[in-house]
Amino acid sequence: MRRRFRRRLIGWYRRNARDLPWRHTRDPYRILVSEMMLQQTQVDRVLPKYEEWIRTFPSLKTLAAARPAEVARAWRPLGYNVRPRRLHAIAREVMHRYDGELPSDEPTLRSFKGIGAYTAGAIQSFAFGRRAPIVDTNVARVLFRVFVGQGDRTTTPLKKHLWSLSAALLPRRHVFDFNQALMDLGAMVCVARRPRCSVCPMSPICQAYPFNPDLEHGSG
Numbered sequence: 001m002r003r004r005f006r007r008r009l010i011g012w013y014r015r016n017a018r019d020l021p022w023r024h025t026r027d028p029y030r031i032l033v034s035e036m037m038l039q040q041t042q043v044d045r046v047l048p049k050y051e052e053w054i055r056t057f058p059s060l061k062t063l064a065a066a067r068p069a070e071v072a073r074a075w076r077p078l079g080y081n082v083r084p085r086r087l088h089a090i091a092r093e094v095m096h097r098y099d100g101e102l103p104s105d106e107p108t109l110r111s112f113k114g115i116g117a118y119t120a121g122a123i124q125s126f127a128f129g130r131r132a133p134i135v136d137t138n139v140a141r142v143l144f145r146v147f148v149g150q151g152d153r154t155t156t157p158l159k160k161h162l163w164s165l166s167a168a169l170l171p172r173r174h175v176f177d178f179n180q181a182l183m184d185l186g187a188m189v190c191v192a193r194r195p196r197c198s199v200c201p202m203s204p205i206c207q208a209y210p211f212n213p214d215l216e217h218g219s220g
């Protein structure tokens, strides 16, 4: 089942991947910026701001040297103003304590305010190619439907189970593509309200297929 899941997911991704600018880089700083922006904001709103931000602050060093007012201004109109403050603080701490290199290990990444389990996994797998799992809302929905099928996916044991599943499914190679593909499938096909089961590569192995919203509890 796991092997079939991986094979189907990667095959689908090769044909359907979204072309997003942060998929053309392995620069830890750029990955960090994109992940902080995507934490509370939809991809289509992040796209223009990401490009602009990278032009204004092309490196951790330039961001660390900027004044707080400049950083806050550059973030607008993305909401949740705690995020640029945190990003700025991370840049300064990395310059000060880590010689300008964003650390790649999970405990250190998670010691920064603003980097939780998901963002640490994303930075590790997208910037450093590590076999680190990710579970965001989209990924949780896909894994729940394919492997569990029905019930309440907001309980703590279930959330833990989804993290374990995400880790167990990781391939030995191509972790970048695998994690990006998981997010794309949740964003484009296995969406919250009306999943597009008829075009989904997982339908032959999915526990929730054919999808019945009455059998699923929990939002997102």
Ligand code: SF4
Binding pocket: 142, 145, 146, 189, 190, 191, 195, 196, 197, 200, 201, 202, 203, 206, 207, 208, 209, 211
């Ligand atoms: S078959 Fe439907 S419910 Fe299952 S993963 Fe695909 S879109 Fe989601």
